[in-house]
Amino acid sequence: MRSGHEDIRVVAFDCDGVMFDSMQANMGYYNSILEHFGKPLMTPEQFDHAHMHTANEALANLFPDPDALKAALEFRKKMSYWPFIKDMKIEPGLKSLLKKIRPKYGTAIATNRSDTMQGILVEHGLEEFFDLVVTALDVKNPKPHPDLLIKIVEHFGIKPYQAIYIGDSVLDEMAAKAAGITLVAYNNIELSSDYHITNLKELEEMLTP
Structure with missing residues (x-):
């Protein structure tokens, strides 16, 4: 935060591991x-990879195997994520934080999720x-x-130093660094x-002193 919190205009969040504990949902999916x-079911290494990457x-x-992958991708298109959304646990204090920092x-959200994000927001009343x-x-x-982060900067018409990104993985760190945005490392x-x-209470205290 280049010259203090007064520079910050936009707060961006990763989804999995920051807004939600999605381990059980993603594992089941x-x-x-x-x-x-x-x-065979996922190994811990395979799950760690899935946590950070796109579906x-x-x-x-x-x-x-290319043929097996093609079949899996086709199967996924027909498979709904809705049954697994109920297993996503919203991070304590998320709604309270969002209410307090808006509209200042x-x-x-900048996430490697794809077609599941909107349904998650609707289900948890966050849209x-x-x-x-x-x-x-x-x-x-x-x-x-x-x-993802450059798109956010452009949308709000700000400089990269005027945004922060709350992330929990090395992919978040790499993306933030490449975009010139300050990473707030989460857990x-x-x-x-x-x-x-x-x-998230610590983030609230950081942004609303």
């Missing part, structure tokens, strides 16, 4: 696809709290590329950032 094709990238990692700050939602469907290159001490928080 990908395991259902694996089970359909008679494959198509996650499936490419789970189905390395613009709010946005009214975000001025912009940018998913992997909206850019050519998702994280770790900066495209991950391994990320390189001047700002580390472990809960």
Whole structure:
């Protein structure tokens, strides 16, 4: 935050691991696809990859054979994520935080999720709290590329230093650095950032002193 919090005009959030604990939902979703094709359930390494990447990238990692991947991608198109949304646990204090920082700050989401993001917001009553939602469907290159965050900067007509990005993965760190945006590292001490928080109350205190 180049010269203090007074510069910040936009607060952008990653979804998984920041806005929601989505571990159970994502594990169930990908395991259902694996089970359909008679494959073993996800390993911890495969889950870590899926947590950070797009659905198509996650499936490419789970189905390395091109023909199997094509079948998995076709199956996913017909499969609804709705049954798994109920397993997504909203991060404590998220709604309270959004209510307190708006309208002083613009709010946005930058996520490698694709066609599931809107349904998640609707299900949890969050759609009214975000001025912009940018998913992997909206850019050519998702994280770790900066495209998602650049789109947010352009939408609000701001300079990169006037935004912060709340993220929990190395892909978030890489995207923020490439976009010139300050990363606020969430529950991950391994990320390189001047700002580390472990809960959203700390972010609220940072933005509303």
